[in-house]
Amino acid sequence: MLPSLAHAREWTAAGVDVTLIDPQRWLYYSGMVPEHLGGVYAVNDIRIDLRQWAREGGVTFVQAAATAIDPDERVVSTADGGTHPFDVLAVDVGGINPAVPRAAVGTKPISRIRALAPILERVLDDPTGTLDLAVVGGGAAGTEVALNVTGRFVGAGRGADLDLTIIEQDAQILPGFPDGMKRHAARLLRERGATIQTGTTVDSVDSAGEGGARVETAFDHGGSVTLRPDVVLWATGAVGPSLLRESGLSTDERGFLHVDRTLRTLTHPRIFAAGDCATILDLDLDKVGVHAVKQGPLLRHNLNRSLQGGTGPATPAPKTALRSFRPYPVAPLLLSTGAPQALWTAGPLWAAHPWLLRLKHWIDRRWIRDYAPGAWGQVGWRTFLGAEAASSGSAVTRPRGRLPKKDRDVRRSP
Numbered sequence: 526m527l528p529s530l531a532h533a534r535e536w537t538a539a540g541v542d543v544t545l546i547d548p549q550r551w552l553y554y555s556g557m558v559p560e561h562l563g564g565v566y567a568v569n570d571i572r573i574d575l576r577q578w579a580r581e582g583g584v585t586f587v588q589a590a591a592t593a594i595d596p597d598e599r600v601v602s603t604a605d606g607g608t609h610p611f612d613v614l615a616v617d618v619g620g621i622n623p624a625v626p627r628a629a630v631g632t633k634p635i636s637r638i639r640a641l642a643p644i645l646e647r648v649l650d651d652p653t654g655t656l657d658l659a660v661v662g663g664g665a666a667g668t669e670v671a672l673n674v675t676g677r678f679v680g681a682g683r684g685a686d687l688d689l690t691i692i693e694q695d696a697q698i699l700p701g702f703p704d705g706m707k708r709h710a711a712r713l714l715r716e717r718g719a720t721i722q723t724g725t726t727v728d729s730v731d732s733a734g735e736g737g738a739r740v741e742t743a744f745d746h747g748g749s750v751t752l753r754p755d756v757v758l759w760a761t762g763a764v765g766p767s768l769l770r771e772s773g774l775s776t777d778e779r780g781f782l783h784v785d786r787t788l789r790t791l792t793h794p795r796i797f798a799a800g801d802c803a804t805i806l807d808l809d810l811d812k813v814g815v816h817a818v819k820q821g822p823l824l825r826h827n828l829n830r831s832l833q834g835g836t837g838p839a840t841p842a843p844k845t846a847l848r849s850f851r852p853y854p855v856a857p858l859l860l861s862t863g864a865p866q867a868l869w870t871a872g873p874l875w876a877a878h879p880w881l882l883r884l885k886h887w888i889d890r891r892w893i894r895d896y897a898p899g900a901w902g903q904v905g906w907r908t909f910l911g912a913e914a915a916s917s918g919s920a921v922t923r924p925r926g927r928l929p930k931k932d933r934d935v936r937r938s939p
């Protein structure tokens with residue numbers, strides 16, 4: 526969506542009324558959020574001001590959640606009671622955690638996870654503070670957050686004050702990733718005192734007074750255990766927000782909008798969807814930012830085409846000149862580890878190395894620099910090589926040092 530927002534001035538200058546609907550003023554860049562929780566980035570380093578972008582583009586910003594889409598009447602309703610007619614609509618609402626309990630902090634929408642940051646800061650600011658944190662879901666998001674939080678406590682000499690448990694229903698954390706990478710991440714976590722409870726399902730999470738929670742878990746092989754953490758992070762994947770299914774537009778079994786490769790919905794050619802909330806019919810893509818980011822310029826182009834030649838109901842939808850999405854053959858992923866190394870993976874390949882962390886920082890900062898120019902200035906090649914500081918000056922800590930040789934590996938899993 527961001528490339529479209531950045532392009533909006535051209536549309537509004539041509540007389541198009543553009544409205545951005547989002548309940549959040551700030552868009553947090555998920556690729557940097559785990560390191561924000563790990564104390565590497567301050568909040569202003571990782572967020573984009575949607576209100577400011579809207580103002581600069583001449584866009585009307587409605588700060589409210591969309592609650593309903595009527596594709597035939599061409600109206601979006603919002604939680605503040607507003608109704609917003611449209612000729613062309615782009616939906617990019619992401620995913621939500623399924624069944625997130627009241628007593629847990631969710632990871633999706635990504636703004637939710639920010640609630641963990643002040644909790645960590647409060648504990649670390651108090652020399653007698655301790656934290657018992659349960660992370661439900663050992664996928665990429667849960668594991669990367671756990672790695673960064675444990676790394677932060679250990680780095681601050683407070684490893685003993687953190688009791689972190691990852692609960693994962695699969696036999697290992699990072700299901701679907703190469704075996705060696707799973708073992709590597711698990712070893713880092715265990716070395717920092719974390720508990721990894723695999724083959725375990727969470728049955729319920731309830732408030733347990735004094736802000737804590739009561740987590741009932743069941744083991745695959747029988748038996749159960751009750752945990753009483755101070756905080757529960759709910760990192761269990763994503764489903765589509767209910768407004769997508771309720772719109773009557775075609776959705777997949779998880780409630781994400783079906784679109785064709787041009788990102789158009791199947792029945793309404795002037796309604797587009799992109800990012801996590803869209804499932805491209807003949808492609809089986811993971812819900813990862815790599816794909817969402819690649820779809821951004823394509824969405825802008827295709828919206829542009831749809832706006833040309835009029836937008837009224839009588840205007841025929843453009844049949845040609847829309848571009849089709851071509852995904853990466855395999856989506857590469859870089860995970861920070863709360864140590865001076867990152868994990869990279871693509872398909873069956875994986876690697877862990879300090880240079881990969883540099884690469885991740887460089888990619889992340891270059892990306893967000895375009896949308897939050899106040900946070901990051903120059904991020905050039907010299908930055909990548911470490912010859913100049915690429916910092917907003919507000920970073921809290923930065924992992925340093927060299928890793929033992931065994932941690933600088935490039936491997937292929939069997």
Ligand SMILES: Cc1cc2nc3c(=O)[nH]c(=O)nc-3n(C[C@H](O)[C@H](O)[C@H](O)COP(=O)(O)OP(=O)(O)OC[C@H]3O[C@@H](n4cnc5c(N)ncnc54)[C@H](O)[C@@H]3O)c2cc1C
Binds near residue numbers: 547555556636638766
């Ligand atoms: C902790 C974490 C780390 C991650 N790290 C990576 C990574 O390193 N690499 C990677 O490729 N992927 C990563 N991901 C996945 C990545 O976050 C998503 O794939 C990506 O954000 C999808 O982008 P999107 O624009 O579709 O949705 P989102 O980024 O979720 O944006 C959705 C927007 O819609 C708004 N919204 C939601 N509901 C409504 C509504 N009803 N009305 C109006 N607006 C609404 C939200 O406020 C938000 O601004 C990570 C995910 C998490 C949770």
